[in-house]
Amino acid sequence: MKAFLLAAIAGALFAIGLTVGGMTLPAKVIGFLDVGGAWDPQLAFVMAGAIAVYALLLRVVRRRAAPLIADRFHWPTARAIDLRLAGGAALFGVGWGLSGYCPGPALASLGGGAPSAIVFVAAMIGGSALGRAVARAPR
Amino acid sequence: MTVVAVLHGLAGGSLIGLASAMVLLVHGRIAGVSGILGHAADAGRGRTFRLGFLAGLVLTGAALAARQPSAFGAGVRGLPVLAVAGVLVGLGTTLGNGCTSGHGVCGLSRRSPRSIVAVVTFLITAALTVAIAGAHP
Numbered sequence: 001m002k003a004f005l006l007a008a009i010a011g012a013l014f015a016i017g018l019t020v021g022g023m024t025l026p027a028k029v030i031g032f033l034d035v036g037g038a039w040d041p042q043l044a045f046v047m048a049g050a051i052a053v054y055a056l057l058l059r060v061v062r063r064r065a066a067p068l069i070a071d072r073f074h075w076p077t078a079r080a081i082d083l084r085l086a087g088g089a090a091l092f093g094v095g096w097g098l099s100g101y102c103p104g105p106a107l108a109s110l111g112g113g114a115p116s117a118i119v120f121v122a123a124m125i126g127g128s129a130l131g132r133a134v135a136r137a138p139r
Numbered sequence: 140m141t142v143v144a145v146l147h148g149l150a151g152g153s154l155i156g157l158a159s160a161m162v163l164l165v166h167g168r169i170a171g172v173s174g175i176l177g178h179a180a181d182a183g184r185g186r187t188f189r190l191g192f193l194a195g196l197v198l199t200g201a202a203l204a205a206r207q208p209s210a211f212g213a214g215v216r217g218l219p220v221l222a223v224a225g226v227l228v229g230l231g232t233t234l235g236n237g238c239t240s241g242h243g244v245c246g247l248s249r250r251s252p253r254s255i256v257a258v259v260t261f262l263i264t265a266a267l268t269v270a271i272a273g274a275h276p
Contacts, residue, residue, distance in 0.1 A: 010161045025210070090261065114214065121225065127233070
């Protein structure tokens, strides 16, 4: 129960941050990506603020032998820079640019009940399942 | 671009960074939303964390939308295009192992070479998509 509640608090803070930063406004996200047009740089400050705080706290947390309520840190282990990484990121960028939604803001927008968010999230879950099937397929 | 917009950006970003650092300190995990969603129901010890994080994210979004609907913008394209975009985002983040949070915030902070490649790639294709599809449909 403690693990669930603490995770929910982190998710709540994350949602508040997305909303305050303007990430839940698809038109603003597209304005940020519209570098050749009427560029709106606000989201660069969201990214800069997030990286500054996380990078600082990362240095402190890294000194610990273990997290507070788990037995170890789950650091990413993948190292390969390959077609799957670049191709996946490229597809994600196309979807992000088309919709102005990336996964966090789309989920935070779900509760507002907007049909656009509901359709996007349902399709995203389907796309994720498709991705896992592709990743499992023999090459 | 106003000072208020800069401060909103920095404040929102700082909260996202704080929430992500809390995930690392408490649960020892990377706060990557696409991965948390994609593996949400997987068995194992991380499931409680994933479901708790998603519950907090979605329910807080709902509470904020009720208080301040203007913080949540309408979809910028028709539903069929958003469905295609959603499939691309789900497929792409699964194959590329991350999105704006996992690669963008956590990965860049760790100076992960994979995340740097991913972020540069998705920023380029996203900007190209907006350039081709238009910012104001």
